Amino acid sequence: MKALVCRKPGKLIFEDRPAPGRPGAGWALVSISHIGICGTDYHIFEGKHPYLAYPRVMGHELSGTVTAIGEGVAIELGERVVVNPYFACGKCIACRHDKPNCCVSIEVLGVHRDGGMCEELLVPVANLYPVAGLSLVDAAAVEFLAIGAHAVRRSRLAAGRNTLVIGAGPIGLGTALFARIAGQAVTVMDVSRERLDFAEGQLGFPVIDGASLSPVDLVRERTDGDCFDLVFDATGNKASIQAAFSYVAHGGALTMVSVIKDEISFSDPEFHKREMLLIGSRNALGVDFDHVMAAMHDGAVPVAKLITHHTTLEDSPHDIARWAHQKSGLIKAVIVI
Structure with a gap:
């Protein structure tokens, strides 16, 4: 599959990588549709992020479609989803207190582990939320709004x-x-x-x-x-x-x-x-994703005004490097797969 890799600060490479393979129990394979480009991604490109090791596939503001499921997964093939990019351990003090967003061993897609600036991604089904009528481009804005x-x-x-x-x-x-x-x-x-x-x-x-x-x-x-x-x-x-x-x-x-x-x-x-x-305030919880999607359905969030720029995965190395320094007119850029 195609993926965008930040090899080191200032160096973005568009390259072929092995496809993720079949999902195991409790996991699903998502065909990525849209990726919001976050300030975190620009910080990674510029070498300013405090929690990162290179090389890294960036991308954590994700929407897509479920194309394969593992055993015990209660989600339908073809379901359009928003990805919650925070992978928690489920056992630490924060997780035991229902705060997986600040899990002691948290792994955030695109930061601690490779993210979604690629064509396919394996995700725990617990981290997938049906978009419930939102377009996939609007769904890619849910995570940053949930912050x-x-x-x-x-x-x-x-x-x-x-x-x-x-x-x-x-x-x-x-x-x-x-x-x-x-x-x-x-x-x-x-x-x-x-x-x-x-x-x-x-x-x-x-x-x-x-x-x-x-x-x-x-x-x-x-x-x-x-x-x-x-x-x-x-x-x-x-x-x-x-x-x-x-x-x-x-x-x-x-x-x-x-x-x-x-x-x-x-x-x-x-x-x-x-x-x-x-x-x-760190990351977000499932209740915040739900709140955002409900507000978007109610028309309380003018997503079309916030998403000002679009690019493709192939053009993203050039565009991310440019937008990191030239932000005139830019609010939110989205990569379209």
């Missing part, structure tokens, strides 16, 4: 709160959309005027220009001096994450959606006087 939906659910603050999402990339916009679906009053911050224009003009969010000389003054002005009850950082940028602490209201919370290699620091007195919560 935001999970972060919102992790935040645990009530509806009606003033919420700031920092970062108007796909994960940030997904977080903003699901915060709004949860009834929060959402503002989006970014340093890119183009992305702010998209968030405001296409998605209807009020925005704050993070490239201004004093964004914290804009935050205070927008909130009558209170700052935001809930702040999400989805930038993957150390300086942004550290600055986000100052945007949180007293009694509020900061949820860190992105992951970086660096250590971060913050003022302990400022943290304590706010009695603020600092929340990590």
Whole structure:
């Protein structure tokens, strides 16, 4: 089969690989249809991902069709599915507490093990969710939207709160959309005027220009001096994450959606006087995938506006390398098999 392999940072190879073979008990073979290109994939290409060994077949935002099944599999041949790319051990403390998304031994497709930028993939049937009427191109957006939906659910603050999402990339916009679906009053911050224009003009969010000389003054002005009850950082940028602490209201919370290699620091007195919560959010759970698909069915997620670019598997080495550095007009790109 054909596969896209990142041999090392900066080197993508389109090559032939052996087909996966027949699925064993509890597994299914999926013919991959569409692959969303994630910030994680760009980070892998650029050598910035903290959990990766090369070479690697990237790709974890996946939709496809079941073409073969192993014993004991309760799914039909021909079923169109979304792939949950998080493979958990089922035994560790996180799994025992129903948090397989942060399993001690988690293996994420396209990160810890080879992913779906290929023609076929073996997947445990427990990681497959029927698309239930969604198109396969829309289904490829479910996983990245589930990251935001999970972060919102992790935040645990009530509806009606003033919420700031920092970062108007796909994960940030997904977080903003699901915060709004949860009834929060959402503002989006970014340093890119183009992305702010998209968030405001296409998605209807009020925005704050993070490239201004004093964004914290804009935050205070927008909130009558209170700052935001809930702040999400989805930038993957150390300086942004550290600055986000100052945007949180007293009694509020900061949820860190992105992951970086660096250590971060913050003022302990400022943290304590706010009695603020600092929340990590990693991956997503099945309930988040279900929530996203239900919201998409209800028309609450404008997927067609979010998917701005398409490519093929054959053209993806060139396009991924280009889009890693040229992001003008790009929100979400999808590989079509």
